[in-house]
Amino acid sequence: MSDNKQLWRKNLINIEPYVAGEQPKNDRIIKLNANENPYPPAPSVQKILNSIDAAELKKYPSADAVPLKKALAERYGLEPENVFCGNGSDDVLATAFRAFFNSDKPIVYPDITYSFYPVWCELLKIPYVTKAVNKDFEIDVKDYYEENGGVVIPNPNAPTSIGVGKDFIVDLLEHNKDCIVIIDEAYADFGKYSCVELIKEYDNLIVTQTFSKSRSLAGMRVGMAFAQPELIKYMQAVKDSYNSYPLDQIAIAAASECLKDEEYFSETVEKIKKTRDEGKEILREMGFKVFDSETNFLFASHNKYPAKEIFEFVREKGIFIRYFNKPLIDNFLRITVGTDEEMNMLYSAIREFLSSKNS
Amino acid sequence: MSDNKQLWRKNLINIEPYVAGEQPKNDRIIKLNANENPYPPAPSVQKILNSIDAAELKKYPSADAVPLKKALAERYGLEPENVFCGNGSDDVLATAFRAFFNSDKPIVYPDITYSFYPVWCELLKIPYVTKAVNKDFEIDVKDYYEENGGVVIPNPNAPTSIGVGKDFIVDLLEHNKDCIVIIDEAYADFGKYSCVELIKEYDNLIVTQTFSKSRSLAGMRVGMAFAQPELIKYMQAVKDSYNSYPLDQIAIAAASECLKDEEYFSETVEKIKKTRDEGKEILREMGFKVFDSETNFLFASHNKYPAKEIFEFVREKGIFIRYFNKPLIDNFLRITVGTDEEMNMLYSAIREFLSSKNS
Numbered sequence: 001m002s003d004n005k006q007l008w009r010k011n012l013i014n015i016e017p018y019v020a021g022e023q024p025k026n027d028r029i030i031k032l033n034a035n036e037n038p039y040p041p042a043p044s045v046q047k048i049l050n051s052i053d054a055a056e057l058k059k060y061p062s063a064d065a066v067p068l069k070k071a072l073a074e075r076y077g078l079e080p081e082n083v084f085c086g087n088g089s090d091d092v093l094a095t096a097f098r099a100f101f102n103s104d105k106p107i108v109y110p111d112i113t114y115s116f117y118p119v120w121c122e123l124l125k126i127p128y129v130t131k132a133v134n135k136d137f138e139i140d141v142k143d144y145y146e147e148n149g150g151v152v153i154p155n156p157n158a159p160t161s162i163g164v165g166k167d168f169i170v171d172l173l174e175h176n177k178d179c180i181v182i183i184d185e186a187y188a189d190f191g192k193y194s195c196v197e198l199i200k201e202y203d204n205l206i207v208t209q210t211f212s213k214s215r216s217l218a219g220m221r222v223g224m225a226f227a228q229p230e231l232i233k234y235m236q237a238v239k240d241s242y243n244s245y246p247l248d249q250i251a252i253a254a255a256s257e258c259l260k261d262e263e264y265f266s267e268t269v270e271k272i273k274k275t276r277d278e279g280k281e282i283l284r285e286m287g288f289k290v291f292d293s294e295t296n297f298l299f300a301s302h303n304k305y306p307a308k309e310i311f312e313f314v315r316e317k318g319i320f321i322r323y324f325n326k327p328l329i330d331n332f333l334r335i336t337v338g339t340d341e342e343m344n345m346l347y348s349a350i351r352e353f354l355s356s357k358n359s
Numbered sequence: 360m361s362d363n364k365q366l367w368r369k370n371l372i373n374i375e376p377y378v379a380g381e382q383p384k385n386d387r388i389i390k391l392n393a394n395e396n397p398y399p400p401a402p403s404v405q406k407i408l409n410s411i412d413a414a415e416l417k418k419y420p421s422a423d424a425v426p427l428k429k430a431l432a433e434r435y436g437l438e439p440e441n442v443f444c445g446n447g448s449d450d451v452l453a454t455a456f457r458a459f460f461n462s463d464k465p466i467v468y469p470d471i472t473y474s475f476y477p478v479w480c481e482l483l484k485i486p487y488v489t490k491a492v493n494k495d496f497e498i499d500v501k502d503y504y505e506e507n508g509g510v511v512i513p514n515p516n517a518p519t520s521i522g523v524g525k526d527f528i529v530d531l532l533e534h535n536k537d538c539i540v541i542i543d544e545a546y547a548d549f550g551k552y553s554c555v556e557l558i559k560e561y562d563n564l565i566v567t568q569t570f571s572k573s574r575s576l577a578g579m580r581v582g583m584a585f586a587q588p589e590l591i592k593y594m595q596a597v598k599d600s601y602n603s604y605p606l607d608q609i610a611i612a613a614a615s616e617c618l619k620d621e622e623y624f625s626e627t628v629e630k631i632k633k634t635r636d637e638g639k640e641i642l643r644e645m646g647f648k649v650f651d652s653e654t655n656f657l658f659a660s661h662n663k664y665p666a667k668e669i670f671e672f673v674r675e676k677g678i679f680i681r682y683f684n685k686p687l688i689d690n691f692l693r694i695t696v697g698t699d700e701e702m703n704m705l706y707s708a709i710r711e712f713l714s715s716k717n718s
Binding site: 008013014034040041045046049052056059060061087094100103119123149178179203216220241244254 | 405446
């Protein structure tokens with residue numbers, strides 16, 4: 001039926017069709033490859049789900065997720081006007097790129113970082129340059145002093161798991177007053193420093209976060225940004241210009257509920273951090289270089305065996321971790337922190353791999 | 360704190376912050392202003408909601424809404440590769456605009472139509488021209504014969520409520536083989552003709568629909584497009600390039616469930632059509648010009664009194680209908696078809712208005 005000479009093809013967007021990541025179909029698979037939280041969301045989220053009246057779904061949701069903005073503002077000591085909500089952190093970041101990165105000068109971000117940044121730049125025709133991290137994958141703030149069209153720094157960074165503190169962020173902001181600075185805090189709840197407090201001082205700062213990691217709501221697609229009201233208004237305008245009702249009713253309800261149980265939140269975050277820090281030591285004993293992680297994953301490279309080989313070996317055992325076939329990090333593994341039980345199964349599989357090599 | 364001379368402001372996107380529509384805060388309000396369905400979704404949707412295990416929400420949803428694509432394919436006699444799903448029809452349409460309207464030539468659509476089309480064109484820098492509808496708000500297919508960068512026709516059209524049949528669509532397609540033709544069928548389930556069948560014949564046709572109207576799931580934000588696999592792949596690529604997991608788990612589950620109960624679906628659609636057609640006669644008797652509607656709303660203009668005055672009068676009585684302060688349609692009211700009870704309250708209020716004029 002299709003004829004490649006047909007003229008409508010010349011107006012197709014110039015974009016490579018995306019190849020979806022590997023999704024294990026088997027429930028017995030141990031999934032440590034997507035930085036999902038191993039624990040369920042706060043128990044009251046179940047109650048909220050059970051109390052939803054399907055009849056209410058006939059109505060459009062709150063036009064700009066007002067109830068969730070209020071809940072987030074309360075939780076973070078801000079006003080609802082400081083909060084933007086979107087369909088996951090990806091949507092929030094893409095919206096910010098579109099709203100704020102309209103300079104002829106390139107935006108700047110680290111060469112090892114979240115893989116979606118260059119994708120959005122290509123799609124939105126935003127010029128960009130990357131700054132090399134050092135051999136320990138650390139970001140040098142001085143690389144970001146030059147005039148530019150905008151800055152994005154994930155803190156902690158992914159997939160390196162490395163975080164920076166307040167001094168770094170303030171230094172970055174002091175040297176970048178003429179552009180928008182986005183700090184992508186997808187993993188900050190597992191780290192040592194979140195710069196949300198700084199939005200009061202810096203009117204060009206956007207901080208993005210997500211419910212998908214520390215809040216165990218990846219399945220609901222909710223992300224947020226914090227900034228001064230003027231910037232939030234622009235993000236909202238971009239989002240609304242596409243879709244009158246961005247977040248659905250249940251996503252708004254579940255995420256808002258989630259914020260009420262801070263005790264459960266701290267408890268699960270602390271459990272993950274404990275499992276993570278123990279895992280770091282265990283992997284180091286097995287001959288891995290492992291960075292001090294401020295996230296819910298470990299970034300590790302074995303001193304003797306290729307990452308790809310370990311990745312494939314444990315995959316055969318039904319344990320999915322993440323391997324990036326990319327320059328500079330192609331000998332590293334990104335291991336999501338699961339439950340202790342899941343991690344013990346991973347360690348056993350790696351031990352099995354290592355002894356197969358020594359036999 | 361803000362200083363208007365700060366340089367980062369020059370890179371803000373050039374977009375007018377959106378002013379959200381009026382959302383009644385009072386539950387006793389009769390809301391006939393958003394074309395929502397007055398009936399709840401299929402009863403089994405409630406069961407699906409009650410069966411959701413909150414713990415599952417810790418995982419990311421199906422990467423491209425696979426279960427929903429399968430359910431839609433089955434319902435419409437297509438393959439999952441013919442189906443795209445997005446966060447409401449707005450998201451689906453914006454994605455299609457981005458994927459397919461990349462010509463230097465302007466795209467074409469009617470001058471009276473869905474108000475988001477020009478917004479997406481501005482945002483995506485797509486050149487466009489509009490073609491005037493005639494004095495009865497009808498679209499002349501010959502206006503769309505010229506060479507162009509793409510065509511969008513809503514069928515039935517909004518806010519006019521007027522539909523066209525197969526002959527019109529085939530004629531349109533036969534004269535537009537060198538561009539993408541989008542038929543926006545948000546309201547088609549209430550009309551006489553849906554052209555989904557034609558995607559098999561025309562490889563440049565995209566048909567968009569929504570769960571927000573006939574399926575009573577406005578609160579879940581689910582829309583879809585049907586086309587040949589090549590076009591769907593491009594839309595998916597655009598969507599994925601922004602956001603790895605477009606639809607949330609519960610939206611996928613609820614929408615898929617909705618499709619299983621065709622009896623309930625037909626029953627509610629027929630009820631709405633009956634209320635609508637009776638309403639048309641009632642309004643005509645009261646002195647309104649009312650178009651033959653193929654949607655879930657009525658487009659009406661009184662032969663004596665300004666639309667704005669009627670709009671304001673019934674609003675005072677707690678009944679919200681839609682008034683557009685726009686050229687050509689500023690003497691029309693768009694009235695969403697509610698339950699018979701809601702409509703009777705509207706008719707009473709209008710009668711009250713008319714007798715206040717005659718006294």
